Every structure is written in C-alpha cells, then in structure tokens.
Amino acid sequence: xxxxxxxxxxxxxxxxxxxxxxxxxxxxxxxxxxxxxxxxxxxxxxxxxxxxxxxxxxxxxxxxxxxxxxxxxxxxxxxxxxxxxxxxxxxxxxxxxxxxxxxxxxxxxxxxxxxxxxxxxxxxxxxxxxxxxxxxxxxxxxxxxx
Numbered sequence: 001x002x003x004x005x006x007x008x009x010x011x012x013x014x015x016x017x018x019x020x021x022x023x024x025x026x027x028x029x030x031x032x033x034x035x036x037x038x039x040x041x042x043x044x045x046x047x048x049x050x051x052x053x054x055x056x057x058x059x060x061x062x063x064x065x066x067x068x069x070x071x072x073x074x075x076x077x078x079x080x081x082x083x084x085x086x087x088x089x090x091x092x093x094x095x096x097x098x099x100x101x102x103x104x105x106x107x108x109x110x111x112x113x114x115x116x117x118x119x120x121x122x123x124x125x126x127x128x129x130x131x132x133x134x135x136x137x138x139x140x141x142x143x144x145x146x
Contacts, residue, residue, distance in 0.1 A: 002107030007117065010101050014094060015086045019105055022112055023085045032093055034075040035113065037123070040089065040097045042112040048076070050110075089114065 006019040018026055031048040035041045043051060055072070058065040077090045089099065102117035115123070 001109055002112050004107045006105045008103045008105055010089070010094070010099055010103055013088065014091060015088045016103060016105070016114070018081060018085045018087060018112075020085070022105075022107070023081065026112075027081055027085075029078060029080045030087065032075075032077045032079060032087075032089060032114075033072055034093060034096050037113075038097055038119065039116075040093050040099075040114040041108075042114060043110070045078075047110045 002022055002025070004019070004021070008016050008019070010016050025044055026042070029045045031043045031045060033041045033043065033048070033051075052073075055069055058069070060066060075093060075096065077093065079087045081087050097114065098116045098119060099114070100116055100118070104115045104117045104120040106113045106115065106120070
C-alpha cells in the first residue's frame with residue numbers, strides 16, 4: 001500500500017525522483033496512466049495488469065466504456081526507474097496533468113498519484129472540507145467506515 005504526501009520537483013528533462021519509500025515497490029517497473037482527476041496515476045506493473053483485467057470486463061458496446069479505455073490505454077506509458085530512482089514522465093502526460101516544476105506525489109493505496117503542486121493544494125483544500133463534513137454511512141459501509 002502506498003501512503004503519504006511528498007513534495008518533489010520536475011527537472012528540465014521531465015524527470016522526477018520517486019519518493020524513497022515508494023522506490024522498492026516501483027523499481028522493477030511502473031506504468032504511468034492518465035487519471036480522471038487531471039493528475040497522473042503511477043501503477044506498479046502488477047497493479048496495472050489488475051486494473052486492465054478489471055477494464056476488460058466492461059462491455060465494449062458501451063460508447064463511454066470504449067472512450068474511457070481508449071484514453072486510459074493510449075495514454076499509458078511503461079517506465080523503469082534509473083539507479084537514482086528517477087523516472088521520465090512523458091510530455092503528453094505532463095501536459096494532460098498540467099505539471100509544472102513543483103509536484104506533489106501521493107500514495108493512493110495500490111497506486112501513486114503525481115499532481116502539479118498548486119492543483120493538488122486547491123483540490124486538497126476542497127476535498128478536506130468535504131471530508132470533514134461527512135457523517136453517516138459512506139461508500140456503502142455501515143457506520144461510516146470504508
């Protein structure tokens with residue numbers, strides 16, 4: 001499980017150093033993919049393969065499902081970190097996520113998210129307000145737990 005929020009910087013070549021606590025689990029390879037939240041999802045290879053298996057169950061006759069699959073899979077990019085734990089984020093994904101120099105890299109369960117820092121701070125502010133206001137059952141779990 002990936003946890004925590006980490007501040008990092010994008011270099012002039014489009015590379016970022018992965019947080020030290022994430023490197024071991026991503027060292028054998030990873031896949032960048034566009035997220036619906038305009039950030040970049042980073043999956044270990046095995047987690048990406050599980051996600052693709054889930055998506056294979058979606059009916060191809062559904063136009064929205066086809067559109068989702070096209071964008072998700074066409075935007076995906078496999079990468080392997082170098083010896084310093086750096087990865088190069090493809091320029092198309094950097095543009096999609098609006099990445100500038102300052103990044104926030106978040107643990108998000110079985111994946112990692114890479115956000116433009118300013119975008120993340122704005123999103124987090126709104127999400128924390130909504131989080132604090134939650135009461136009662138959430139996500140179908142009795143008593144409010146997930």
